[in-house]
Amino acid sequence: AQTVTQSQPEMSVQEAETVTLSCTYDTSESDYYLFWYKQPPSRQMILVIRQEAYKQQNATENRFSVNFQKAAKSFSLKISDSQLGDAAMYFCAYRLGGGGADGLTFGKGTHLIIQP
Amino acid sequence: NAGVTQTPKFRILKIGQSMTLQCAQDMNHNYMYWYRQDPGMGLKLIYYSVGAGITDKGEVPNGYNVSRSTTEDFPLRLELAAPSQTSVYFCASIDRVNSPLHFGNGTRLTVT
Numbered sequence: 001a002q003t004v005t006q007s008q009p010e011m012s013v014q015e016a017e018t019v020t021l022s023c024t025y026d027t028s029e030s031d032y033y034l035f036w037y038k039q040p041p042s043r044q045m046i047l048v049i050r051q052e053a054y055k056q057q058n059a060t061e062n063r064f065s066v067n068f069q070k071a072a073k074s075f076s077l078k079i080s081d082s083q084l085g086d087a088a089m090y091f092c093a094y095r096l097g098g099g100g101a102d103g104l105t106f107g108k109g110t111h112l113i114i115q116p
Numbered sequence: 117n118a119g120v121t122q123t124p125k126f127r128i129l130k131i132g133q134s135m136t137l138q139c140a141q142d143m144n145h146n147y148m149y150w151y152r153q154d155p156g157m158g159l160k161l162i163y164y165s166v167g168a169g170i171t172d173k174g175e176v177p178n179g180y181n182v183s184r185s186t187t188e189d190f191p192l193r194l195e196l197a198a199p200s201q202t203s204v205y206f207c208a209s210i211d212r213v214n215s216p217l218h219f220g221n222g223t224r225l226t227v228t
Contacts, residue, residue, distance in 0.1 A: 009156075044219070045159075050216055103164050
């Protein structure tokens with residue numbers, strides 16, 4: 001079974017600074033997808049960014065970017081110019097590709113605190 | 117579009133009671149999922165469905181049942197509530213297997 005590990009239960013960053021959240025995963029598959037979800041106190045699950053394993057280029061969405069290291073099975077999230085609204089739980093998630101309907105496997109999350 | 121709608125938002129149950137968590141989506145998605153989120157943990161898959169009439173177990177199905185009589189609805193049934201089922205429950209759907217999940221806003225359930 002696939003596993004997703006987020007080794008940082010909590011991270012803190014000053015507003016306007018850059019922070020990197022770590023994620024590693026374990027799989028023997030070559031076709032899969034990786035996601036970062038944000039969960040603010042409202043508990044809504046919001047997709048931040050998505051990476052296809054077959055793409056070498058790292059995904060970017062405005063201030064959010066990933067460092068995808070397929071051989072190392074690492075998928076970190078970088079948040080640039082941190083804003084107060086970025087404060088939330090962040091979950092890394094994995095899904096097997098190939099057309100299967102299995103849901104996502106989630107890590108335990110990282111609580112991100114933004115210091116004003 | 118309403119997206120994925122979950123009801124109720126909150127519920128307190130006594131041990132041994134039963135209830136159904138409702139989930140409906142108006143996006144004509146074939147794939148639907150139920151997750152639970154325990155405090156300080158990520159989400160774990162309870163059940164999923166690839167279409168009307170088809171359901172399958174996820175990682176933590178014990179104590180739950182589901183049905184999928186229509187494309188739109190995917191209710192989750194707790195027959196004999198136990199304190200271990202205290203959690204936040206999320207329903208989600210997708211149109212294609214490789215699409216990002218659309219989540220509902222969750223149901224916070226407390227069993228005492």
